[in-house]
Amino acid sequence: DTAVSQTPKYLVTQMGNDKSIKCEQNLGHDTMYWYKQDSKKFLKIMFSYNNKELIINETVPNRFSPKSPDKAHLNLHINSLELGDSAVYFCASSESGSYNEKLFFGSGTQLSVL
């Protein structure tokens, strides 16, 4: 079983559209994250949730809205997509959100906005 799974793996869409990326973890972890990796491989945190509660909300346009229906799921909805949103988005989880914990990553969703 995949520990952290995200879908879809690839997402190609037009500017202005709305899209969602789903993430699920079966590790029983309390904390989940969304990271954005740009074309230069730079990895930056976007959001983190601990047991469905928003903990970290970095400087991200409010077109990005995370939703956590339960602690095993953290979905990312993006409104009015822009060219600059093209990137690889990674979901991750950790046991409790402490900064000495191992992060478990999904395999990423490559978003291409045309």
Added chain:
Amino acid sequence: AQSVTQPDIHITVSEGASLELRCNYSYGATPYLFWYVQSPGQGLQLLLKYFSGDTLVQGIKGFEAEFKRSQSSFNLRKPSVHWSDAAEYFCAVGGDGQNFVFGPGTRLSVLP
């Protein structure tokens, strides 16, 4: 706020050669330090981590890293590289109350 630099964007080594990837960090207190590896098309996987104690830490896949407080460094080493080690390597730093911060990554190519 903490920061991480990885001075080498791309390194190429021959299979069987030794490897050292550099990482320098900036953090006011004792940091939590990590090395992650990203194979093509995959998410990141933890290689090793350092919190305290012995400054030489062993990880998976034959990797090790040494924490040097005086140099603010946490360099990753492997005595003999295999072709399957070709990947992107990320150093990261975390700390109490602070987010993880990842370095820009070093791409490793391995020549046969």
